[in-house]
Amino acid sequence: MEHQISNIDLIVIGVYFIAVMAIGLYVARGTKTGEDLFLGGRSFGWALIGFSLFASNISTSTIIGLSGAAYKSGIVQSVYEWMTGIPLIIAALIFIPLYLKSKITTIPEFLELRFDRRSRMIFSTITIITSILVDTAGGLYAGAIVLQAFFPGLIIWQTCLILAVVAGLYTAFGGLKAVVYTDTIQAIILIMGCSILSYMLFEKLDFSWDNVLASTPEGHLSIVRPLDDPSLPWPGLIMAVPILGFWYWTTNQYIVQRVLGAKNIKNARWGVILASFLKIIPLFIMVIPGTMAISLFPGLEKADQVFPTAVMQVLPVGLVGLVLAGLISAIMSSVDSTLNSASTLVVVDFVKTLKPDITDKETINYGRITTVVLMAVAAIWAPFIVDFGGIWDYLQEMFGIIVPPIAVIFLVGVFYKRGNGDGAFWTLVLGTIGGILFFTLRQFDIWPMHFTIDVGIMTIISALLFIIISNITPAPDPETIKIYTYNKSLLQNEEKIVWYKDYRYHIVLLLICIGILLTKFW
Template sequence: MSISPIDTIIIAVYLVGIISLGVFAGFKKNISSEDQFLGGRSLRWPVIGAGLFCANISSIHLVGLASSGYQHGMVIGNFEWMASFCLILLGMVFAPFYFRSKITTLPEYVEKRYSSGARTFLAAIFIMSALLVHIGISMYAGAKVLEAFFGINFVISIIGISVATAIYTILGGLKGVMITDTVQAVLLLLGAALLTFFGLQALGDVGITSWAQLKEAVKPEQLSMIQPIGDPEAAGRLGLREYSWYSILFGYPILGIWYWCTDQTIVQKILSAKTEKDGRDGAIFAGFLKILPVFVMVLPGVIGYVLFKEKIGEDNDSTLMVMMTELLPVGVRGLMAAGLLAALMSTIAAALNSVATLTAEDIFKRLRPEAADHELVKVGRITAAVVIVLAMLWSSQGAKFGSIFEAINKIPMAFAPGITTIFLFGVFWKRGNRQGAMAALMFNVFIGLIYLCIDIPLVGTTQWINKELGIPFMQVGWYLFLLSSVIYVTVSLLTPAPAAEKTEGLCWSHPLDALRGKLEGTITDPRVMAGILLVIMIILYTLLH
């Protein structure tokens, strides 16, 4: 795919502009650790919502969702729409305790609720997952996209992306990241919307002008969001669909609650809120934004199947590239490329800032409680620089994974179900204690690593669970959550109840407490916004079932 001078100028102007904006928005000569890591706790809900959206959407999503739309259809959009329900949980159930506790990191909350050992364990998991998944794999995918689309050398792409993102993340802190995220959210959605628009226009050119006609032109169930459990042609002895309603309904929330409600990279945006209401509204606003990718990132893949299936063939990963080549005019193509960079840089920037915060607050500050504030900032910045270098080295190993999109969802199985268990029970069940939490976490990590070894696979070439038995990875998460929950409850009941300070102000006395209290700002009250989002989601699922 050749790139025109106009497209090159657009990309270059974007890079210079976004770096300058990030540094200008957040840089202070004598910045405090709270400013560096939490934006001075001064951000409002629209910025927080945009930041949550951008921290999640990366080049993997833009390429992967179009690819999966071409291959599997609209059903892959459940990864986006189910996130809306998890963001409602974040805003209504978890955010109040995070904000009221005045914590800087999620492991800090775990220490308050359980123990210092659980805090250390969780901090280590978060740092490794950010380095390996959020930064390393995203960097690899982004570089491969730029190489395939525009002929930019893979190594040069990685170095350029890393340096550009590191500059405004290290110098601008979280405020710089969040302000640039707001701009990048608009650019990202605009680029994706333009591709969808040109795709719909092209459908009209071949005589497809209605949903019914589109349904006739695609594969069976390619436009359906809900699919049955069984499929005679599915891999493995059990013949289970990878993305059936059962897998999505029970499996996604396990990954979703971990990612959206407990992961430092995401929740750090909530901790930066000016008020509790801003944090809660920001989470729910992000839930509204997550409706859009189904229509501007998954649907283009379905359109690509109708228009270019002869050209794309079995190489579904080339769907986005082919559509950009065939549909986008000069200038718009550069805008789309800038959107790809926006998605990638936002994800890396969010993860870099979270790793810096975790290292400074959960490791260095605990080793040196007397450390001055400027030392924490320095340690955070050095950490970000070191991690970006390590991630660059790790990203070169990305080619060893068969499917990146599947890998980034499988890797968290080694810890996500256990983390979801201790947070979910932690806010709803006062009897849960530190012994139960540690037992659940260690059990999940032990079993999860065995699962990864035999099903990525890290050892050998046979995927025993997914391909041989035919158990989808989404269902594996659900089963690991059930087992972790049994471990958590059993060990908690067999050991002493937690002290009062381990539950006071850290968990709900009654599940309905999250819905009680006076309305704040009517339409922008978190409960009203959550109710509107819930109704919209029900309507959308009804229309696309």
């Protein structure tokens, strides 16, 4: 690499750390109730929601992974990013008004209202485990590995611990409001840093798209891949990407929690549409730079070297620190979000159901203690991920196991009013077992299909299970579930507003943008 990290860069990073901690702890002063801790007092406007959704979703593995994948095999992996708008449109149209009118604090809580307590407990348990052992610990480990590329002397377990403590402290004391405010700052820093890097890479190619195309292998800029493609075969693009996206953006507590904290439905809808537009940006500031690097840095052996190499060889002193602050932002925003959501699930779905009469002060104490405990678990587990080698990669496929039945009971359950508690419970149980079976057969090369194709197959099977079991067991009370299922009034605005503020026009513009990208990179 061309130069080492300078003292100026270190100062930039240090100032960032201090600023994030100060903001988080300042916000903590206003945390008085459980609703403040878990939902920010339901006070968030659309801009905070949109930027926080973007920051919480972008991790260091996303930044490094997208640029590395674009360098090595093409842009197909980026489809998960800019196709985010589709599930968020479904959320804006249907699920946001259902959630906010239900006054829920956790997504599993909605399952109890729509179905029964069994589904809530299963879903909550699955979410807590995956949030801490996969999302939080994985984010810490990936972040530590990335930082080690810039600071070779770093020790993984110490880095994981420091990151966990910093994110854990302001999350424990400031709750979701601290998470959302710091996420917004982190999102802006991340976009700024990566945009500057992209601009300077493009400058080296004389701002010529033709120069980019000239060095890009055939098929690299296409999202439609053959059936045997190891990254994302075309059936997976059709069958899995929408389902995985729906689960992640509409039913995942650590993402949806800031939407639940919106001041009203209007701001929640504007926020998710803003996030959808922001999610298009990584294609241009994280993915396309990976293709630019093919001619600028030929012969890199490992895909994860692309982003660090570009940063160190292209950016001047000071801007390196800004981009590294952006990387650290990505780590922190993912970690703080998963910690806050997991502690919310533990306290609301388990502690408060066992002790319904606890005071606000006790609720806050439980929430803070839970956050610290989960922070410690994630920090302890994270360094051991290296010992699992390829098994850790398989854990990413675990989402292919849990997602189909969850997506079905939400998506089908909202429209299919005959769906009942037995249908939801057994779909979760049998659908998850089916996913485990596919996963196991794939490890022994008995079932050769890509895991994204399995997601599509298990979604169809789970939908059939849900409908059949619901039909052979007692129907739910229509009046009880009426406010938790689809009706046309959900699509309307809460109040009469001018056309350019109508979220439905925003959706049309978003669909046009996604359609243009699909046409361009088909």
